[in-house]
Amino acid sequence: MKLWEPELCCCCCSRRTGCIIIGVLYMLAGILNLYVSITGLVTGVPQKDQELCLNFEDPSSCSETDETAHLAGYITLLLVGSLQIIFSSLLLHGVLKQKTRFLIPLMVMYLIQIILLLIMALIRVGLLIYLGFWIPVLINVAVLGSILFLEVYMLLVVRAYYLDIKRNKGRTHMSLNEQGYEPPPYSDPSKPPSAY
Template structure:
């Protein structure tokens, strides 16, 4: 007959969540499905945001490379090269975010969140300027800006959930 030891009782009282990289962690975490964004978990929403942003950035990069290949070098302005650099940085940060969401690593989400926050700030400044120069038709930029803010919100909430899960597992490891 097997008697419960102090370690087994402590484990039953405070279960340890699986490590983020283990095969047990690939299943949905119990607290993850409590909150939803558009009828899906924040993890699924964050994966969707990463995929959509990556597809958009790669498509735009293809357009910029197409312009570079078709135009004469003398006709290409500095704006194209700045766009090329910004897109490269965006693709790197989006890839980091995608990796962080899939592998449940909250620290990989932070660079994209900072970058997207900076881009939203630049977008707000551009929207204010375009409202005075272009007029009411610039309000379409407001829709795009609000979608980007919502995407940033979804990723930040998921990052908060991951950090909360990590702190719970650290508490359980010390118990």
């Protein structure tokens, strides 16, 4: 089964330009994640969460758990933001230099994001259906479905450009053979064949 390959990115620009746009947007998202995580680590637990812990029987235990959860969330966001910046930089380098191996890390990260988003969406929607909240189900399906669609589309654009680079490299090698060039080892070692 052959996967669909978009001819153009967003119906108006080439796959190469689309990959550059995707790389820049992904880098901006990484920078935003770094900013949010560093700000969260510096400021600590929000005041609202501290006030909620006062209503519990053991406020100190609640605040420790809340601090640990916030710390873990911010560190995870810091790592994800760093990976986004690194992988988007690799994508941009790979697109500009036409090196396929630099496109692979971002494609793998997109695939992991898609799988995790799909699992999270199914759990969330299933829980909302179980609880009988039908309006939030529709909102969640629309929002998470749109995000999932965009991530799959961006993955397909990067994959299509990856395959374009691979195909173009294959044509270059074929054209050398079609012109009568014989790669080493030569059939007669005393005189290498001419290029024409």
